[in-house]
Amino acid sequence: xxxxxxxxxxxxxxxxxxxxxxxxxxxxxxxxxxxxxxxxxxxxxxxxxxxxxxxxxxxxxxxxxxxxxxxxxxxxxxxxxxxxxxxxxxxxxxxxxxxxxxxxxxxxxxxxxxxxxxxxxxxxxxxxxxxxxxxxxxxxxxxxxxxxxxxxxxxxxxxxxxxxxxxxxxxxxxxxxxxxxxxxxxxxxxxxxxxxxxxxxxxxxxxxxxxxxxx
Amino acid sequence: xxxxxxxxxxxxxxxxxxxxxxxxxxxxxxxxxxxxxxxxxxxxxxxxxxxxxxxxxxxxxxxxxxxxxxxxxxxxxxxxxxxxxxxxxxxxxxxxxxxxxxxxxxxxxxxxxxxxxxxxxxxxxxxxxxxxxxxxxxxxxxxxxxxxxxxxxxxxxxxxxxxxxxxxxxxxxxxxxxxxxxxxxxxxxxxxxxxxxxxxxxxxxxxxxxxxxxxxxxxxxxxxxxxxxxxxxxxxxxxxxxxxxxxxxxxxxxxxxxxxxxxxxxxxxxxxxxxxxxxxxxxxxxxxxxxxxxxxxxxxxxxxxxxxxxxxxxxxxxxxxxxxxxxxxxxxxxxxxxxxxxxxxxxxxxxxxxxxxxxxxxxxxxxxxxxxxxxxxxxxxxxxxxxxxx
Numbered sequence: 001x002x003x004x005x006x007x008x009x010x011x012x013x014x015x016x017x018x019x020x021x022x023x024x025x026x027x028x029x030x031x032x033x034x035x036x037x038x039x040x041x042x043x044x045x046x047x048x049x050x051x052x053x054x055x056x057x058x059x060x061x062x063x064x065x066x067x068x069x070x071x072x073x074x075x076x077x078x079x080x081x082x083x084x085x086x087x088x089x090x091x092x093x094x095x096x097x098x099x100x101x102x103x104x105x106x107x108x109x110x111x112x113x114x115x116x117x118x119x120x121x122x123x124x125x126x127x128x129x130x131x132x133x134x135x136x137x138x139x140x141x142x143x144x145x146x147x148x149x150x151x152x153x154x155x156x157x158x159x160x161x162x163x164x165x166x167x168x169x170x171x172x173x174x175x176x177x178x179x180x181x182x183x184x185x186x187x188x189x190x191x192x193x194x195x196x197x198x199x200x201x202x203x204x205x206x207x208x209x210x211x212x213x214x215x
Numbered sequence: 216x217x218x219x220x221x222x223x224x225x226x227x228x229x230x231x232x233x234x235x236x237x238x239x240x241x242x243x244x245x246x247x248x249x250x251x252x253x254x255x256x257x258x259x260x261x262x263x264x265x266x267x268x269x270x271x272x273x274x275x276x277x278x279x280x281x282x283x284x285x286x287x288x289x290x291x292x293x294x295x296x297x298x299x300x301x302x303x304x305x306x307x308x309x310x311x312x313x314x315x316x317x318x319x320x321x322x323x324x325x326x327x328x329x330x331x332x333x334x335x336x337x338x339x340x341x342x343x344x345x346x347x348x349x350x351x352x353x354x355x356x357x358x359x360x361x362x363x364x365x366x367x368x369x370x371x372x373x374x375x376x377x378x379x380x381x382x383x384x385x386x387x388x389x390x391x392x393x394x395x396x397x398x399x400x401x402x403x404x405x406x407x408x409x410x411x412x413x414x415x416x417x418x419x420x421x422x423x424x425x426x427x428x429x430x431x432x433x434x435x436x437x438x439x440x441x442x443x444x445x446x447x448x449x450x451x452x453x454x455x456x457x458x459x460x461x462x463x464x465x466x467x468x469x470x471x472x473x474x475x476x477x478x479x480x481x482x483x484x485x486x487x488x489x490x491x492x493x494x495x496x497x498x499x500x501x502x503x504x505x506x507x508x509x510x511x512x513x514x515x516x517x518x519x520x521x522x523x524x525x526x527x528x529x530x531x532x533x534x535x536x537x538x539x540x541x542x543x544x545x546x547x548x549x550x551x552x553x554x555x556x557x558x559x560x561x562x563x564x565x566x567x568x569x570x571x572x573x574x575x576x577x578x579x580x581x582x583x584x585x586x587x588x589x590x591x592x593x594x595x596x597x598x599x600x601x602x603x604x605x
Contacts, residue, residue, distance in 0.1 A: 035539055061453035063567040076292045076560055095537045095554055112466035119539060139452035142575040165280035174288055184292055
């Protein structure tokens with residue numbers, strides 16, 4: 001039985017990536033006992049994938065997807081459709097390792113022998129085009145097709161970006177935050193408002209939280 | 216992929232050219248064959264478009280998406296406790312196993328750890344859903360290869376396991392039993408003894424299967440050497456679970472990661488097979504079912520006393536952060552990348568399901584195989600449609 005993952009392995013992985021990519025590695029975060037995140041420049045996405053596979057030794061491709069960091073203008077669909085739309089804070093705030101753009105690509109690869117994985121992110125510029133990962137991880141093919149139709153990201157060099165799930169000719173990209181979930185637009189979800197403290201229990205912040213009061 | 220794929224294609228073209236030189240009048244016309252979406256030999260509605268040359272597949276492409284329900288989008292309008300009822304329906308044969316990684320990811324962000332008894336019961340139910348899932352596979356496998364008997368035995372014995380899951384959780388297919396911080400309830404009275412006797416029955420079922428199906432000469436000749444996936448290709452495509460271990464990769468997330476579950480409390484064997492063919496994939500699943508019954512028994516022996524629920528606030532707000540948790544589900548690695556913005560619900564959930572990656576290898580794998588082997592290979596890869604489409 002191999003040794004279980006340690007933070008030294010994760011820190012070593014970051015060092016190896018930095019040596020390989022230079023200043024294309026923008027930021028990194030090692031959470032002790034948890035996981036490691038790195039962010040690379042978009043133009044170094046392919047090189048980062050190759051470095052992960054060949055230098056760090058992450059042989060197993062886990063997933064690739066994207067995040068839209070813009071808060072949804074529709075909230076979680078808790079608004080009454082007959083009322084005017086609520087004001088929401090629309091500042092874009094990225095997660096771990098920061099970022100500058102609304103869309104980020106993120107992927108994960110793991111090692112089956114060293115038993116740890118790395119989550120890698122990259123900002124996607126306004127042209128919404130990223131290099132494909134197929135040459136380094138063949139399994140990225142379908143994941144990139146999914147990201148293409150769901151977020152509208154193009155992958156330069158991908159042989160076949162047809163839709164997987166949506167009908168051909170579907171307009172819009174459903175996983176973008178400004179794509180409304182129509183079911184919620186027609187009828188608000190009742191589950192958010194009916195949280196009441198049981199009799200005899202201290203009424204903590206249930207009342208203020210329960211009535212859909214969120215940013 | 217490209218290198219191996221090109222080599223295969225080149226050898227195929229070379230053999231075609233040789234055939235054409237030998238026998239010009241025997242040249243066959245290409246034909247497109249649609250297998251599915253409604254076909255008795257496929258689970259659910261996966262459609263495979265095959266381009267045939269005679270009996271051989273020249274090109275194949277699975278067409279998924281007939282059951283896409285958009286769970287990743289739906290999670291963004293749910294609160295954290297509501298998400299479990301959605302993710303239950305991803306791999307519907309091993310529902311409980313789908314809830315666990317999501318709950319663990321939420322617990323990781325909240326810095327909550329479930330009490331030891333809850334972790335134990337979670338692991339037991341997780342292994343039971345593995346048994347329920349894979350025993351259906353073992354029965355179905357026979358049907359897809361033309362043997363009828365195994366399916367009756369599988370459904371008979373799977374019923375015992377479903378009864379157990381129903382007894383503990385109240386739901387046969389969609390338990391929705393896992394909560395952030397623990398479990399909804401403790402085990403009912405008499406459940407432990409009942410489970411022990413069912414596990415014995417299930418081991419008998421595994422022995423029967425091994426004799427009846429895996430020892431069968433026809434079964435062996437239909438599966439041995441068919442659909443071989445080499446180790447490096449399996450890893451590149453992100454195959455996981457039994458499909459990966461059948462290619463000789465000793466990787467099992469139950470053992471190979473630190474996770475708040477009870478697998479580290481018991482000793483169990485991770486089965487691998489060097490061949491990487493259809494037989495190996497089926498054989499691994501059979502061994503894992505038997506191993507799962509042993510894990511359940513060992514866990515029942517060491518079941519600690521105590522509460523099954525940690526102290527969590529009534530209104531669950533998950534602090535800002537990102538977490539990735541994956542577990543070794545019946546079909547392979549299932550994981551959730553949860554992004555929270557300190558809200559009642561998740562900001563973004565990426566669902567990494569096992570079958571999506573496992574099926575993405577099909578275009579590579581089916582090139583050059585014969586039509587009857589297509590069914591064998593798809594059966595041995597073992598996918599659940601909900602797990603591909605999400």
